[in-house]
Each structure stands twice: as C-alpha cells, then as structure tokens.
Amino acid sequence: MSRSGMVRVAIVLLSLLYGAVLLAGFLAPYDPAEQDREHPFAPPTRVHFIDAEGKLHGWPFIYGLTPSPDNFAEYQEDRSRTFSVRPFVPGDNYSLLGFSLRRHLFGIDEPGRIFLLGTDGYGRDQFSRLLWGGRISLLAGLIAAALSLVLGMVVGMVSGYFGGFTDDALMRLAELFLAMPWLYLLFAVRAFLPLHISPTVAFFLLVAVIGTVGWARPARLIRGVVLSARERKYVLAARGFGATDFYLLRRHILPQTMGVFLTQAALLIPQYILAEVTLSFLGLGVGEPVPSWGNMLGSLQQYHILASYWWMLAPALVLVPVFWGYHVLADFLHERLEFGQ
Amino acid sequence: MTNEPLIRVQGLRKTYVQQQPFSRGKFLVRALDGIDLAIRAGSSFALVGESGSGKSTLALCMARLEPPTEGKVWFDAQDLFSLTGPELMLVRRHIQLIFQDTAAALNPRFSAEEVIIEPLRIQSVGTRAEQRDRAVHLMEKVGLPSAWLSRRPHQFSGGQRQRLAIARALALQPRSLILDEAFTGLDLSIQAQMVALLQNLQSLEKLTYLFISHDLGLMAHVADEIAILHRGRIVEQGEPGRLFSNPCQPETRALLDAIPGRHSALSFGQS
Amino acid sequence: MAYLLRRLLHGVMVLVGVSVLSFLFVQLAPGEFFSDMRLNPQISPETIASLRAQYGLDRSLPVRYVNWVRSVAKGEWGYSFAYGLPVSQVIWSRARNTLLLTVTAALLAWLISIPLGTYAAERRNRWGDRVTVAGSAVLLTVPDLLLALALLIFAIRTNAFAAGGMASTQFADLGTFAKVKDVAAHFTLPVTALVLGTLPIFFRHVRASMIEALALPSISAARGHGIPRRRILFRYALPAAANPLISLFGFSIASLLSASLLVEVVMSWPGMGPMLLEAILARDLYVVIGAVMLSTLFLVAGNFIADVLLYLSDPRIRQGAV
Numbered sequence: 001m002s003r004s005g006m007v008r009v010a011i012v013l014l015s016l017l018y019g020a021v022l023l024a025g026f027l028a029p030y031d032p033a034e035q036d037r038e039h040p041f042a043p044p045t046r047v048h049f050i051d052a053e054g055k056l057h058g059w060p061f062i063y064g065l066t067p068s069p070d071n072f073a074e075y076q077e078d079r080s081r082t083f084s085v086r087p088f089v090p091g092d093n094y095s096l097l098g099f100s101l102r103r104h105l106f107g108i109d110e111p112g113r114i115f116l117l118g119t120d121g122y123g124r125d126q127f128s129r130l131l132w133g134g135r136i137s138l139l140a141g142l143i144a145a146a147l148s149l150v151l152g153m154v155v156g157m158v159s160g161y162f163g164g165f166t167d168d169a170l171m172r173l174a175e176l177f178l179a180m181p182w183l184y185l186l187f188a189v190r191a192f193l194p195l196h197i198s199p200t201v202a203f204f205l206l207v208a209v210i211g212t213v214g215w216a217r218p219a220r221l222i223r224g225v226v227l228s229a230r231e232r233k234y235v236l237a238a239r240g241f242g243a244t245d246f247y248l249l250r251r252h253i254l255p256q257t258m259g260v261f262l263t264q265a266a267l268l269i270p271q272y273i274l275a276e277v278t279l280s281f282l283g284l285g286v287g288e289p290v291p292s293w294g295n296m297l298g299s300l301q302q303y304h305i306l307a308s309y310w311w312m313l314a315p316a317l318v319l320v321p322v323f324w325g326y327h328v329l330a331d332f333l334h335e336r337l338e339f340g341q
Numbered sequence: 342m343t344n345e346p347l348i349r350v351q352g353l354r355k356t357y358v359q360q361q362p363f364s365r366g367k368f369l370v371r372a373l374d375g376i377d378l379a380i381r382a383g384s385s386f387a388l389v390g391e392s393g394s395g396k397s398t399l400a401l402c403m404a405r406l407e408p409p410t411e412g413k414v415w416f417d418a419q420d421l422f423s424l425t426g427p428e429l430m431l432v433r434r435h436i437q438l439i440f441q442d443t444a445a446a447l448n449p450r451f452s453a454e455e456v457i458i459e460p461l462r463i464q465s466v467g468t469r470a471e472q473r474d475r476a477v478h479l480m481e482k483v484g485l486p487s488a489w490l491s492r493r494p495h496q497f498s499g500g501q502r503q504r505l506a507i508a509r510a511l512a513l514q515p516r517s518l519i520l521d522e523a524f525t526g527l528d529l530s531i532q533a534q535m536v537a538l539l540q541n542l543q544s545l546e547k548l549t550y551l552f553i554s555h556d557l558g559l560m561a562h563v564a565d566e567i568a569i570l571h572r573g574r575i576v577e578q579g580e581p582g583r584l585f586s587n588p589c590q591p592e593t594r595a596l597l598d599a600i601p602g603r604h605s606a607l608s609f610g611q612s
Numbered sequence: 613m614a615y616l617l618r619r620l621l622h623g624v625m626v627l628v629g630v631s632v633l634s635f636l637f638v639q640l641a642p643g644e645f646f647s648d649m650r651l652n653p654q655i656s657p658e659t660i661a662s663l664r665a666q667y668g669l670d671r672s673l674p675v676r677y678v679n680w681v682r683s684v685a686k687g688e689w690g691y692s693f694a695y696g697l698p699v700s701q702v703i704w705s706r707a708r709n710t711l712l713l714t715v716t717a718a719l720l721a722w723l724i725s726i727p728l729g730t731y732a733a734e735r736r737n738r739w740g741d742r743v744t745v746a747g748s749a750v751l752l753t754v755p756d757l758l759l760a761l762a763l764l765i766f767a768i769r770t771n772a773f774a775a776g777g778m779a780s781t782q783f784a785d786l787g788t789f790a791k792v793k794d795v796a797a798h799f800t801l802p803v804t805a806l807v808l809g810t811l812p813i814f815f816r817h818v819r820a821s822m823i824e825a826l827a828l829p830s831i832s833a834a835r836g837h838g839i840p841r842r843r844i845l846f847r848y849a850l851p852a853a854a855n856p857l858i859s860l861f862g863f864s865i866a867s868l869l870s871a872s873l874l875v876e877v878v879m880s881w882p883g884m885g886p887m888l889l890e891a892i893l894a895r896d897l898y899v900v901i902g903a904v905m906l907s908t909l910f911l912v913a914g915n916f917i918a919d920v921l922l923y924l925s926d927p928r929i930r931q932g933a934v
Contacts, residue, residue, distance in 0.1 A: 172629070175626065175629075176626065176629045176630055176633050177633075179626045179629075179630055179908055179911060179912065180630060180904065180907065180908050180911070181866045181867075181869035181870040181873075181907050181908070181911055182866070182870050183869075183870035183871075183873045183874065184869065184870065184873065184888070184903065184904050184907045184908070185904070187873075187888055187889075187892060187900075187904075188634060188637055188900060188901075188904045189637050189640065190892070191637075191891075191892040191900045192637055192638050192639075192640045192897075192900075193640055195892075195893070195895075274755050274756075274757070277755075277757065278757060278874060281757065282877060282889055283893070284889075284892065297757070297761075300761060301878070303764070303768055306761065306764055306765055306768065307765060307768040307769060310765075313758075313761065313762075313765075316755070316757055316758040316761060317758065319755050319757075319758060320753055320754055320755075320758070323752075323753040323754070323755060324753040327749075327752060327753055
C-alpha cells in the first residue's frame with residue numbers, strides 16, 4: 001500500500017474509533033455498570049443466521065445462555081429459545097451532547113442477553129464497557145497530550161526567544177525531568193497524591209499528572225525551532241519596522257513551530273493513552289465502577305483469569321490499531337517536517 | 342535644502358565577546374572601532390570593505406537593530422538610540438534595510454502582498470483596503486506585475502525578490518534606505534536593472550541611500566561618495582573619481598586591484 | 613579526560629537535582645499523606661515519634677531534605693515504614709534483580725539488532741529488508757502491556773516456561789547449578805518481553821545508521837579496492853555508525869527501565885517495579901523516593917558509560933573538538 005494510502009486509512013481508522021467511543025451510549029447495548037450475577041465470565045455470544053433446524057432467519061439471532069451442567073464455570077447455548085437482534089431498541093438512559101436518549105443501536109428482548117465480547121467477573125458486558133472505557137482512555141490521552149504540548153510550547157517559546165538566564169534555568173529543569181525514566185517519574189508524582197478518590201477526580205488528576213510531567217521534550221524541540229526562527233532575516237526586517245516581541249512570536253515564529261507541534265502530538269497521544277492504561281491497570285488511575293481500558297485489564301493480574309478468559313484481553317488488543325494509526329501519522333508528519341517545509 | 346546631514350554617525354564602536362570553540366579563552370572582537378560619517382539628504386553614500394570589515398554590523402547599528410557599545414547615530418538631528426515609543430516608531434519608518442539574501446529576508450509562508458503590507462500592519466497604517474491598494478501601487482512602482490501579489494517568494498527569481506524587498510521597504514514612505522550587499526549574487530544584467538530602478542526611485546521619492554558592498558567597481562557607478570572600511574575603521578573617503586585616480590591607502594589600492602578589467606572601469610566611472 | 617570528568621560532574625549534579633525535585637513532589641501531598649500514615653496499623657506510635665524526630669516528618673521541606681541527605685550519607689537512604697528497615701536494605705536486592713533483567717535485555721537487544729539491522733541495511737529495499745522492517749513495524753505497534761500479557765498466556769497455556777516469580781517454591785532445596793537453571797527459567801519470560809519491546813526501535817536505528825555509513829565515499833573506495841565485504845562491514849562501516857549507536861544506547865536505558873517496571877509487575881519478577889507499586893499503596897514515602905533516585909542513578913550511569921564508550925571510540929571527542 002502506498003504511503004499516502006496508509007495515512008488515509010490511518011486517519012479513517014482513528015476517526016472511526018474516536019467516533020465509536022463518543023457514541024458509546026448509542027452503540028452499547030447495556031449500561032457499563034450493569035451487573036448480571038448469573039453470568040460471570042460468559043464467553044462472547046455467538047450470533048447466528050441459520051438455526052438448529054437449518055432455517056435461515058431474516059435477522060441475526062442468538063440463543064439463550066445457561067450454565068453448563070457439569071462445569072459451573074462454562075456455559076452452553078440453550079437452543080430452546082431464540083432471540084432476534086433488534087435494531088434501534090429502547091434501553092437504559094444515556095446522555096449525548098446534553099440530550100438524554102434511550103435508543104440504542106441494537107438490543108435483545110428480555111431475558112436474552114447479548115454479550116458481544118463476553119462478560120467479566122461481575123457479569124458486566126465487556127463490549128459496552130469497551131466502548132465506554134474507550135472514552136476515558138482515548139480522551140485522557142488526548143487531553144494530557146494537549147496539556148503537555150501547550151506547556152512545552154510556552155516554555156519552548158519563552159526559553160528560545162528570550163534566552164539568557166531564563167533559558168538556562170528552564171532547560172536545566174527540563175534536563176532533570178528527562179533524566180528520570182518516564183514511568184518512574186509518573187509514579188513518583190502520582191505517589192504523593194491522594195489514593196482513594198472518586199473516578200471523576202481520578203480522571204482529571206490523571207490527566208493533569210500525565211500532562212504536566214511530559215512538558216520537557218516538546219519544550220526542548222520547540223525551543224530549537226524558535227532559536228533558528230529567531231535569527232531569520234525576515235524577523236530582523238520586521239523588527240526594523242517596529243514590531244513588538246509579541247507580534248514576532250505570533251506572526252513569524254509560532255507558525256514555524258506547527259510542524260514540530262503536530263509530530264509531537266502524534267507521538268505523545270498514544271504514549272499517554274498507554275500511560276493511563278498502565279496506571280489504571282495497576283490501580284493508580286481511574287477506579288471502579290467507571291470503566292477504562294486500564295482498569296478493565298486489572299483483573300488479568302490473576303493468572304487463572306488471564307489463562308482462561310481470552311476475551312478479557314479486548315481492551316489491550318484494541319490498543320494495537322490505535323497505536324498503528326498514530327505511528328503512521330507520526331511517520332508521515334515527521335517526513336513532511338524534514339523534507340517539506 | 343539645509344546643510345545639516347540627514348544621517349550622522351559619531352564615534353561608533355561595537356565590540357563583542359566571542360568564545361573560542363576549542364579553548365577556554367574569550368576574546369574581544371572589535372567589529373567597529375570609531376566610525377564617523379555624514380550623509381547628506383538625497384545623496385548616495387557607499388561603504389566599501391572586505392568581509393569581516395564590519396560593514397553589516399554598521400548597517401544594523403544605523404538601522405537601530407543592534408545597540409552600539411559607544412557612539413551616537415543621528416537621524417535628522419535626533420539621537421536615534423535615545424528615542425522610544427511613538428517617536429521611535431516614526432523614525433523607524435524612515436530608515437529601511439535591504440538585505441543580501443533575498444530568500445531569507447522574506448517569510449516563505451507569506452504571499453507577496455502580505456510581505457509588502459507587513460510594515461503597514463505593524464505600524465497600523467491605513468485600513469485593509471488602503472493597504473491592499475498600496476501594495477498594488479508599490480508592486481508597479483518596482484516594476485512587478487500586480488497580478489503576482491498572491492504568489493509566494495519562492496516563486497520569484499532572485500532579482501524579483503529583491504524588487505519585492507524594495508517594495509516592502511518603500512511601504513512606509515521612508516526617507517532613507519540602507520542596502521546591505523543588495524546586489525551580491527545577482528547576475529550582472531540584473532544588477533544593472535536594479536541600479537536603474539534605484540536611481541529612478543531616488544529621484545521620484547527623494548530617497549537617501551547608504552550602500553554597503555565589497556564591489557568597489559559597482560559602487561563607483563552609484564555613489565556620490567565612497568568610504569573604505571577596514572577592520573572597523575574608515576581608512577579613506579572621497580568621491581569615486583578621486584579615489585580611483587589617487588588612492589592613498591593600501592587597502593583602497595587592494596580593492597581597486599580586485600576589480601576585474603580595471604582600466605575599463607576607469608573610463609566608465611567618470612559619469 | 614577533562615571531558616569525562618565534566619560528564620561525571622554533570623551526572624552528579626543531575627542526581628542532586630532529581631533528589632530535590634522528588635522532594636518537591638512530596639510537597640504535592642496535602643497534610644493527609646502523613647495522617648494516612650498515622651492510621652496505618654503497621655506503624656506504631658513510638659515509631660512515628662522517633663521517625664518524626666529523626667527525619668523531621670512534619671517539619672518543613674528543607675529540614676526533611678537535609679535529614680534525608682544525611683541518611684543517604686550514612687548508607688541508609690531513609691527509613692521504610694512498611695518494612696521497618698532502612699530503605700537501602702529493602703531496595704538493594706530488588707535493584708539487583710532489576711539490573712539483571714534490564715542489562716540482559718539491553719545486551720540481547722543489541723546483539724540481535726546489530727546483525728539484523730546491518731543485514732537489512734545491506735539489502736536495502738530488497739526482500740530481506742522489507743520483511744524485517746515490516747516485522748519491526750508490527751512489533752512496534754504492540755504495546756508492552758499486551759506483549760507481556762500475551763507471553764504470559766502462552767507460558768501458562770503451554771507450561772513451557774516458569775511463569776511468575778523468580779524461583780520455584782523448592783528453590784532453597786536445589787543444588788547450585790539447579791538454582792541457576794531455575795532462575796534462568798523464570799527469567800526467560802520477562803527478558804523476552806523486554807527484548808521484544810525494545811528490539812524494533814534498536815533495529816530501526818541500527819538500520820538507519822548503517823545505511824548512512826554504507827553510503828559514505830570511503831566505503832565505495834574500499835569496495836573499489838576489492839576489500840572483502842566482511843572486512844568492510846567491521847572495519848569501515850560499523851565504526852562509522854558507532855557514534856550515533858552508542859548515543860542511542862544511552863537513551864535506550866531510560867525506556868528499558870520504564871518498560872521493565874511494567875514487565876516486572878505483570879510477571880511478578882521481584883525487582884524495583886513491584887516494590888515501588890507496593891510502596892505507593894502503603895504510602896512508604898522514603899522507599900518511593902529511593903526507587904526513583906535509584907532508577908535515575910541507573911539511567912545516569914548508563915549515559916555515563918555511553919559517554920566513556922564514545923570517548924574511547926571517537927577520536928574527535930578525545931581531541932576536545934566537541
């Protein structure tokens with residue numbers, strides 16, 4: 001596949017993923033906190049078109065799920081009843097753009113349950129949780145990256161443009177931040193903040209921590225751009241017309257930093273998504289009952305769950321296309337930065 | 342017309358500290374070591390010297406883009422370096438600098454129009470419509486088609502970019518232009534065109550020129566008075582005719598010798 | 613020589629700076645951090661009192677910092693509330709295990725990526741190159757967490773390698789050789805996870821550096837003289853590529869340390885990772901600072917080793933031209 005073809009695919013893929021998690025309420029058949037104690041660790045429901053008698057149904061359908069008689073941990077399909085997968089079904093309330101809505105993309109009549117990605121230990125639908133959890137993880141990555149980049153931009157521009165003591169001091173500080181292995185640094189900052197906090201506070205705290213800790217590399221890179229942009233003759237000419245520092249920064253220097261800004265964004269966002277996932281996985285991030293891809297993976301620290309219930313890996317697997325998309329974008333932007341200009 | 346020079350430089354010194362890359366020592370570089378100049382309004386003055394003689398530093402000081410270590414610069418009887426605020430903005434209009442590297446002097450992301458009206462925007466002169474009209478007017482004045490206003494600098498040739506730079510310099514209706522190696526790197530035929538354009542503009546707009554160059558031969562064509570710069574000092578000064586026929590200093594002689602086909606230059610330079 | 617001394621001094625200053633920074637992070641903690649400790653049943657009131665006296669727990673930041681520095685000078689590195697021991701005793705065995713893991717992974721990653729990268733650089737844009745580059749791109753998109761979990765599943769399902777921990781339960785009863793074999797068996801999984809995680813990055817850099825090195829005019833001249841391929845690679849190309857590669861080695865320590873933190877926790881390898889996590893959950897302040905300092909120390913040391921290697925290998929640096 002050609003390079004630009006891959007970039008287009010990457011953009012479409014990422015848009016679909018972000019779109020899907022934003023529409024989580026609509027796409028998910030169940031509320032993420034809803035438990036089904038009778039079906040813990042149920043495997044993904046198989047969707048059929050042809051039933052046991054060989055008849056073709058118009059709509060896809062599923063069978064009921066009953067625990068298997070000999071092994072209580074396993075399930076069997078109960079072929080006595082079929083449930084059609086219905087479109088645009090009313091279900092639990094959710095809010096979208098401030099509106100409270102009830103229609104979901106698809107659903108099943110009671111008492112049938114459709115678990116497209118199985119359930120966890122509490123019988124919660126993993127597919128719904130994947131969508132809702134994606135909001136947390138993907139958005140955390142995005143907002144934290146924006147925070148790092150804005151901080152880095154401000155520091156980089158001030159440092160590079162004004163130079164002198166401020167520049168020295170800021171760059172030495174950056175060096176300290178970069179001298180620590182980043183995950184240790186993240187942990188250190190997280191360590192001293194309150195442990196037992198509500199999921200909402202945890203989300204903002206997480207974003208703040210991940211975002212502020214990562215300002216150093218963007219700052220250094222932006223500073224480099226500013227240093228060379230500052231010396232350009234057209235900047236000198238503008239100064240000759242009486243331009244203020246602010247004008248020069250805004251009109252001439254800032255546009256030059258856009259290339260680095262975008263490339264760094266493509267590199268940082270996946271790293272920060274992973275940071276959220278890692279922290280939540282270890283219990284230091286967003287906690288129950290709010291799902292995030294990280295805390296959904298948390299139960300996998302127990303080996304028997306890890307080995308027996310493969311569908312619980314879904315949050316980790318979905319990271320692969322996310323990473324791929326951002327890597328392709330980063331490569332593309334990096335090349336354009338080096339040679340385009 | 343008064344006898345008071347438009348631009349006067351008195352005792353200008355510029356030294357800066359340079360760090361030797363391989364050793365611990367720092368040493369002082371005397372870029373300008375006591376410069377005195379007087380340029381009459383409406384005239385063309387040339388500063389000629391080899392690279393490293395301090396030419397560009399002098400240009401920057403006189404355009405108030407670099408502060409001197411010592412000395413003063415007077416523009417129209419005002420002390421350039423003691424001005425601030427709106428007075429400074431006004432005087433800045435009247436001293437415009439044209440650089441050697443045409444590509445570097447114009448922001449590649451700007452359109453030609455944006456390049457020309459930038460000084461107007463910085464000094465908040467005129468409405469958008471007035472600025473646009475002015476851009477058209479200036480393009481034509483420097484001999485470029487106004488249809489090219491939407492093009493980017495890299496779409497112009499070197500000589501055309503220099504015209505664009507001149508158009509930008511004229512935007513605020515300055516009284517003087519400092520041209521720092523403005524012709525270096527251009528083809529001879531283009532150089533001739535530029536000289537013609539500048540001379541034309543000088544009489545139209547009543548401009549005062551300060552040329553800075555290493556090309557003594559070319560300066561003889563354009564300047565009323567030439568000063569030879571060597572190691573931060575003016576070693577000799579005078580009209581082109583006198584310098585060519587009666588050079589006093591060895592540096593002057595060296596520069597004269599560097600002119601290709603010197604004898605032909607002699608016979609042309611008398612007009 | 614002066615260059616190396618300067619780098620060493622620089623490293624020391626970085627460590628001091630990081631220690632101050634870490635203490636500043638402690639300032640983030642509202643008063644509740646220390647009251648949390650008082651609620652912790654493991655810490656007796658007498659301990660708290662004596663700790664407060666010795667470390668100035670409730671005192672101002674500079675006092676605490678100075679007390680901590682004194683403790684470092686004594687070799688204790690502070691006091692672990694959870695273990696009731698000086699931090700140095702708690703951390704050291706864990707640090708050894710982490711070093712064992714990271715150094716082995718780093719060496720292996722280099723040992724694999726240098727030949728692989730050279731191979732790809734030589735066959736640039738031909739089949740061999742495309743395959744390896746594609747493979748490395750695939751590995752790059754798999755996050756470390758997934759890699760570790762996947763390897764664990766594989767190990768558990770196939771019973772191929774010992775999964776989890778550093779030694780089996782009968783460890784103490786085994787003979788010396790059997791002990792080594794046991795640790796090695798437990799070792800394989802985390803090392804594999806780390807190597808797979810860093811291999812693609814190293815590979816990319818080696819390949820890029822070798823491509824540049826092979827494009828040098830000196831290489832074409834050597835070829836023109838009929839010098840055999842092997843010799844060209846080892847005596848001409850590799851040394852030319854050495855400078856950026858050694859610098860990369862320094863940078864890679866940082867990412868390896870971070871990756872090892874996660875891998876250790878997931879695979880229960882008793883290194884600094886699980887200890888740090890434990891300490892955070894137990895609010896064991898000085899252990900947290902100790903772990904951060906130690907990991908930074910490893911990083912700075914790694915960079916310094918890279919500086920020494922560069923100094924030895926690049927004559928331009930020796931002459932002070934850099």
